[in-house]
Amino acid sequence: MNNNSNFKKGFHSICVKDPLIDGLSAHIPPIYATSTFAYENLEAAFDFFKSGGKNKDVYTYSRLGNPTVRFVADKIAALEAFGLDDISVFGLLFSSGMAAISAGILSFVKAGDKIITQGNLYGTTNELMVSFLKDYGIETIYADFTDLNFVEDAIINDEKIKLMYIETPANPTLACYNIDGLAAIAQNLGVKTIVDNTFATPYVQQPLKYGIDMVVHSSTKFLNGHGTATTGVLIGVEDGELFKRAYGIQKMIGAVCSPFDAFLLNNGVKTLALRMEQHQKNAMHLARFLSQRLEVEKVNYLGLETHENHELAKAQMNGFTGMLSFELKGGLDAGMNFMRGITFCTLTATLGTADTLVTHSASTSHVNVPREQRYQYGITDGLIRVSVGLENIEDVIADFENAFKNI
Ligand SMILES: Cc1ncc(COP(=O)(O)O)c(C=O)c1O
Numbered sequence: 001m002n003n004n005s006n007f008k009k010g011f012h013s014i015c016v017k018d019p020l021i022d023g024l025s026a027h028i029p030p031i032y033a034t035s036t037f038a039y040e041n042l043e044a045a046f047d048f049f050k051s052g053g054k055n056k057d058v059y060t061y062s063r064l065g066n067p068t069v070r071f072v073a074d075k076i077a078a079l080e081a082f083g084l085d086d087i088s089v090f091g092l093l094f095s096s097g098m099a100a101i102s103a104g105i106l107s108f109v110k111a112g113d114k115i116i117t118q119g120n121l122y123g124t125t126n127e128l129m130v131s132f133l134k135d136y137g138i139e140t141i142y143a144d145f146t147d148l149n150f151v152e153d154a155i156i157n158d159e160k161i162k163l164m165y166i167e168t169p170a171n172p173t174l175a176c177y178n179i180d181g182l183a184a185i186a187q188n189l190g191v192k193t194i195v196d197n198t199f200a201t202p203y204v205q206q207p208l209k210y211g212i213d214m215v216v217h218s219s220t221k222f223l224n225g226h227g228t229a230t231t232g233v234l235i236g237v238e239d240g241e242l243f244k245r246a247y248g249i250q251k252m253i254g255a256v257c258s259p260f261d262a263f264l265l266n267n268g269v270k271t272l273a274l275r276m277e278q279h280q281k282n283a284m285h286l287a288r289f290l291s292q293r294l295e296v297e298k299v300n301y302l303g304l305e306t307h308e309n310h311e312l313a314k315a316q317m318n319g320f321t322g323m324l325s326f327e328l329k330g331g332l333d334a335g336m337n338f339m340r341g342i343t344f345c346t347l348t349a350t351l352g353t354a355d356t357l358v359t360h361s362a363s364t365s366h367v368n369v370p371r372e373q374r375y376q377y378g379i380t381d382g383l384i385r386v387s388v389g390l391e392n393i394e395d396v397i398a399d400f401e402n403a404f405k406n407i
Pocket of ligand 1: 096097098099122124125167196198199217218219220230231232350
């Protein structure tokens, strides 16, 4: 829980400021590269074990807690809860986004329960629900989250639904869902809520503001910002039980973040606000350029008034993120040739790093997914996804201009 006075400061200050966590007042907190912590004496060990290891300020074993990992988790929790003085939150860092998502879901559901979610989830989250959790008696129901009446009726008619899982904005069309509306329905009907805030980060969107119970991130992406480590984070609103449950799952599953990866993540978080501003500025510029191109059928960028969720994004987000996608008129060939023409930007399927990343899903990540199935979720033959970086945007545009010549 956050009781560090640094966490009462402004958003930028929370990002850059680190606590003094070692006895030597190191300005930058050290990487505690240790699996175990020694007891001062037998009595200290006795006290610790007698309390059931519940004292969060005592370190014994790095799977149960490590100072480097803990202060970064607390910092990200403070950013997610920024300005929300009436709630108490906790943060846990994991070895990947998927580990955080798994622990988050398992904190709220057990065999016999159901999850209600959207069809356009991040692929592995979807796989976790339909291929894995199903075998353990947890069923997933898909709903159109743009239809709040449908969602409400679905929950009213099925008392086994215990969790609403939301990802917004979502791949690949940057679809947005009304967090306030969905949270209100869930709260009224006693259903818990999780939001995957990976695309937005707490600088751009704070789901906890709307009464969401838990936020998860692939902090591998914008939070780290430099592509240097695979990590995940879970931020929960404490209700007297949730920390114990989520922490217990992390302890048992053991998918903890390494101190080195936490250190790298913290370095990224220091510049989160500045980076997000520049990602967004560049993305807007690139989106406008793409909108003018005759080869482009459609540009999906939340900052464009033409995006169907532009108004919703304006209402619930502080900006429009650095993510966009666009559809080429020429289909699969155009998509593949466009990618062959890219020489400056990076061809890769991840997102949220300092440089611009370009993906053509139909020929790479989704090459083995049947066409009809891809189309259901907007992954059309000519769709290109861009995670817009921090370069001089003219250089990105010049690269795209060349790639258009290659179509
Ligand atoms: C929206 C979203 N959530 C979760 C994940 C999973 O994160 P990780 O790869 O860190 O496990 C990803 C990965 O791309 C993602 O894009």
